[in-house]
Amino acid sequence: MIEVVNFTKRYGDFVAVDDLSFSIGKGEVFGFIGPNGAGKSTTIRFLATLLRPTSGEGRVCGHSVVNDPMAVRRVIGFMPDDFGVYDGMKVWEFLDFFAVAYEIPYTFRKKIIGEVLELLDLTHKRDDYVNGLSKGMKQRLCLAKTLVHDPPVLILDEPASGLDPRARLEMKALLNELRGMGKTILVSSHILSELADFCTSIGIIERGKLLAAGSIQEIQRQLRSHRVLKVRVLDETTTRAASILGDDPSVRTVELFDHTLTAEFEGQDEDMARLLGRLIGEGVQVNSFAEEPLSLEEVFMMITKGIVN
Template sequence: MIEVIHFTKRYGEFVAVDDLSFAIGKGEIFGFIGPNGAGKSTTIRFLATLLRPTSGEGRIAGHSVTADPMAVRRVIGFMPDDFGVYDGMKVWEFLDFFAVAYEIPRSARKKIIGEVLELLDLSHKRDDYVNGLSKGMKQRLCLAKTLVHDPPVLILDEPASGLDPRARLEMKALLNELRRMGKTILISSHILSELADFCTSIGIIERGKLLAAGSIQTIQQQIRSHRVIKVELADDATDRAAGMLRDDPSIRMVESFDHTVTAEFEGQDADMARILGRLVSSGIAVQSFAEEPLSLEEVFMMITKGIVS
């Protein structure tokens, strides 16, 4: 649904984005992450048809970003990281303004606005003035205006920026619901732990270059030479369990603490099942046995160098 093909953007001698390419499939939530100045907003503005490339191309739902920007605008909902409103405008008037811009007929606008307000849990704010809304409600309203024309693709630049913890959780629930509705979503954010909860894939950018893209699990496998097993025990058998793991040829290093044993593992899934079977058949009460994945924060820190353009 979204393709970025060798996108480059230069400002004089400064290269903001350098030969960027990635693709996002239908129904995915793609987390676009990177430090400040990495080129995220430049790429997003390009996809939203607000910025012409120095070179390269983009395609959204089959439409060229450069050759057919009006067709792209009809199939995307763009939520910028900051937006303004006119003084004295009510919530329903704000949405009606964008419905008119998207050429939605007058006869259909009232129904559509009502449905969008209900989806975003804003029906009770329908007649409130926009400039009197809280930050969280304004973010919801901005998301609402991206949906009035029912676009299949959403491009969201820092949608949870500045929100309190409850509002962030509510925003995450909304994005999950939009995915269930079949939307394809590109979202940039600095809140990495929350992206890990619901993104189907990620792209990590630094100094205008794409460092990694794909599912979090795939990227983990690319950057870590081994897997980590974590075993939690129900009784005091930590030393026995650690000893058995050390004797296994697929284990590199073992650490134990309290009722927990962690081990670096170089085998396959079948080896994990075999190790678990040995522990259980030896009478060791295993409370949990699982691979310990890297967090998205750990992945980000391992891939990026902390250099800002």
């Protein structure tokens, strides 16, 4: 649905994005991650047909970003990181304005605007003036504007920027709902923990170069040679559990802290199931037994170097 091929953008001697390539399949939610100045917004503006490349190509739903920008604009919904609103315009008028821009016939516009307002929980704000809305409501309205033509691809640049915690949770719920509707979504954000909850894949960019791309699980496996097990047991069986884990051939090391054992584990899922069965079979009272993956924040810190352009 989205393909970036050797995209490069230079401003004089400064290279903002350097030979960037990645692809996003249908129905994926791709989290685009990087520090300020990494080249995220430059890449997003290129895909949104707002920026000409120095070299390279992009395709959205098979349409060339460089050679057929109007076709690309018809199939994307673009939500920029910063947007303006119009004084003296009501919410429904704001959406109607964009519906006209997308050439939606008059006979359909009222129905479509009503459906989008309902989806974004903005029906009660229908006749409010746009410039009087809160930051969170303006973000919702911008997302609503992005959806009026029902695009299959959404490109969202920092959609939760500046929102309070409740509004961020509501925005995350909306993105999950859009994912459930089958939309392909490219979303950039600095709130990594929230991206991890709904992204199917990620790309990490720094100084204009793509450092890693793929599912979070794939990238985790590339970064860490072993798996980590967290096993919490009742006090009286702690010593027995530590002994069983320490003797298992799939376990490299075991650490104990506050009735919780942390084991570096080198086996497969079958070995993990066998180990749990052995613990229970030998009388260990297991409260919890789970693999502890790297968090998205840990992945980001391990891959990037903190260097900005």
